[in-house]
Amino acid sequence: xxxxxxxxxxxxxxxxxxxxxxxxxxxxxxxxxxxxxxxxxxxxxxxxxxxxxxxxxxxxxxxxxxxxxxxxxxxxxxxxxxxxxxxxxxxxxxxxxxxxxxxxxxxxxxxxxxxxxxxxxxxxxxxxxxxxxxxxxxxxxxxxxxxxxxxxxxxxxxxxxxxxxxxxxxxxxxxxxxxxxxxxxxxxxxxxxxxxxxxxxxxxxxxxxxxxxxxxxxxxxxxxxxxxxxxxxxxxxxxxxxxxxxxxxxxxxxxxxxxxxxxxxxxxxxxxxxxxxxxxxxxxxxxxxxxxxxxxxxxxxxxxxxxxxxxxxxxxxxxxxxxxxxxxxxxxxxxxxxxxxxxxxxxxxxxxxxxxxxxxxxxxxxxxxxxxxxxxxxxxxxxxxxxxxxxxxxxxxxxxxxxxxxxxxxxxxxxxxxxxxxxxxxxxxxxxxxxxxxxxxxxxxxxxxxxxxxxxxxxxxxxxxxxxxxxxxxxxxxxxxxxxx
RNA sequence: GCCCCCAUCGUCUAGAGGCCUAGGACGCCACCCUUUCAAGGUGGAGAUCAGGGGUUCGAAUCCCCUUGGGGGUACCA
Numbered sequence: 001x002x003x004x005x006x007x008x009x010x011x012x013x014x015x016x017x018x019x020x021x022x023x024x025x026x027x028x029x030x031x032x033x034x035x036x037x038x039x040x041x042x043x044x045x046x047x048x049x050x051x052x053x054x055x056x057x058x059x060x061x062x063x064x065x066x067x068x069x070x071x072x073x074x075x076x077x078x079x080x081x082x083x084x085x086x087x088x089x090x091x092x093x094x095x096x097x098x099x100x101x102x103x104x105x106x107x108x109x110x111x112x113x114x115x116x117x118x119x120x121x122x123x124x125x126x127x128x129x130x131x132x133x134x135x136x137x138x139x140x141x142x143x144x145x146x147x148x149x150x151x152x153x154x155x156x157x158x159x160x161x162x163x164x165x166x167x168x169x170x171x172x173x174x175x176x177x178x179x180x181x182x183x184x185x186x187x188x189x190x191x192x193x194x195x196x197x198x199x200x201x202x203x204x205x206x207x208x209x210x211x212x213x214x215x216x217x218x219x220x221x222x223x224x225x226x227x228x229x230x231x232x233x234x235x236x237x238x239x240x241x242x243x244x245x246x247x248x249x250x251x252x253x254x255x256x257x258x259x260x261x262x263x264x265x266x267x268x269x270x271x272x273x274x275x276x277x278x279x280x281x282x283x284x285x286x287x288x289x290x291x292x293x294x295x296x297x298x299x300x301x302x303x304x305x306x307x308x309x310x311x312x313x314x315x316x317x318x319x320x321x322x323x324x325x326x327x328x329x330x331x332x333x334x335x336x337x338x339x340x341x342x343x344x345x346x347x348x349x350x351x352x353x354x355x356x357x358x359x360x361x362x363x364x365x366x367x368x369x370x371x372x373x374x375x376x377x378x379x380x381x382x383x384x385x386x387x388x389x390x391x392x393x394x395x396x397x398x399x400x401x402x403x404x405x406x407x408x409x410x411x412x413x414x415x416x417x418x419x420x421x422x423x424x425x426x427x428x429x430x431x432x433x434x435x436x437x438x439x440x441x442x443x444x445x446x447x448x449x450x451x452x453x454x455x456x457x458x459x460x461x462x463x464x465x466x467x468x469x470x471x472x473x474x475x476x477x478x479x480x481x482x483x484x485x
Numbered sequence: 486g487c488c489c490c491c492a493u494c495g496u497c498u499a500g501a502g503g504c505c506u507a508g509g510a511c512g513c514c515a516c517c518c519u520u521u522c523a524a525g526g527u528g529g530a531g532a533u534c535a536g537g538g539g540u541u542c543g544a545a546u547c548c549c550c551u552u553g554g555g556g557g558u559a560c561c562a
Binding site: 123137162184203208224228249260289291295319322326390444459462473476 | 489491496497498499511512519521522523525555557561
């Protein structure tokens, strides 16, 4: 694919929480678009909310994206001491403070912004008054036209000043990549908005524009929840004398009840899906199909490369998509079946180890043992973590079956006892059989026949006695795996 | 409240005015395979394209209204 230096997209996560499924989806769509057109994918950390940002979250986000295979061309180095990669460093906003200060100074100088000395109490009072009058909340403009003298007076009082951006009247519009023309009257923006806090730290709407301009971002692909913010950003780009990028607003991922996906109602942390044994391939595949599809029948299971090849940002759906875990699980199964043996063993290992650490397993199988089990488990694993539930009995010292399960429906307890005794004798008492699946079956079928039992009932009694479960991989393979002893 | 966005099977979607008696996938149901559970195969139920008006010879597709849903309304991001 040819490269296209004019196309630059970015993902700008805020390390105020673990990597969110929605952030991963936005990152993925940016990556798909960038890779499809040969553009550059930038990662920038928006850590100006110092109170809520943590290094642990930052690590979770960076590692999570890497795990998914969502890799960036430019961005911060991984880890606190890591070096930035790319021509527009730094890529952490807290290290870009001088850039924002300079941009704010220019805006102030051009009178596109002004210092605001309003106190929180004043602002709160304004808001209440507006609410009482059933008016939309907006900044009243108390400090918008202060004379130099008035400003000096306030400075002399030692009142801290925030910086507000002057919102010009008129309509701001743009041609959105996914929803065509959008136009918003700046009268609905809530008045002049704050771009720098009174403590001197810059706010999101400001930093995002300063950085996108500085980093030459050409396409801003983000969630639909930013549509109403876009006019503010466009105004800022213009005031800064910078060209306005192309915007594309993706539909939201929704909770089952149709509201914006949230931690409260859904599992949103990518790390949790990973810990439950979802494959990166499945997650990426699933996420890509939330709001987009290649529109070709039979193309349901696609790799990242295949997605990149087919992706078209203008074909993205406008309406939100509910997160359907069942479908994710189906895709996960599809991908598990596509993995080759070595790969599957590698990915299974951590989950077996985890089962051991939780005390559910008495011992940990080696890679060879795991590998021989693959034909038995591959088609039966909805997730990697399910390995413990599926065949954990193999690595447990003592199996304790539920007595109720031990007796097949058509049998009574005495028959079950007798059946198990006879089966044991048939298989263990003599050296007649070698311990291989093919060798085990005939004697047991013969036994069932002579006693007039249904083979299935006999098999079930044995299954439960040996594994403690009513659902297992095929019995004779299972017996072989358990071993003669 | 105000502003904005959206609307095709339960869910994800195909659909760019005639190819639509609306297609696929997940899920569901049945059957086949089968020692259980899966996987796989075959078939089925499931959407009067939110409703109503237009435009057009012709509308799921274009326009308007209504309804419904969602998002935003911070010195959060």
